[in-house]
Amino acid sequence: MARSAEILWRKSSYSSDQGGECVEVASTPPARIAVRDSKNPAGPRLAFRPTVFSDFVDWAQSR
Template sequence: MSQDHHIPPVLAKAVWRASSYSGGQGNCVEVAVNLSPLIPVRDSKRPAGPALVFSRGAWSTFVGQLR
């Protein structure tokens, strides 16, 4: 079954960066920080796949809880 993935216009301008914990292996989470006030997150293995989109406050809370 083929799926047609549509990238929303707001994410088309995203500049993605990989997690520093990925070690350059490509199996990681990518984050775009250039779309204020949104923080989109995606799986690096599926760049055309879905992305989760957080508010800056929600993302800060999430990352803070990981530390």
């Protein structure tokens, strides 16, 4: 996965800066969606194929 300095991370507009639970997502080469904890940007990241991440988002929105 690319280094954090090379990645444009995005956080949901529903998130606040109050220290709540939030994740950030980014597109990373080669064709992956990276996810990390916004409170621990230097911590571990998960990487998913775009179709898998899309399925997860669809599932989460249905809840």
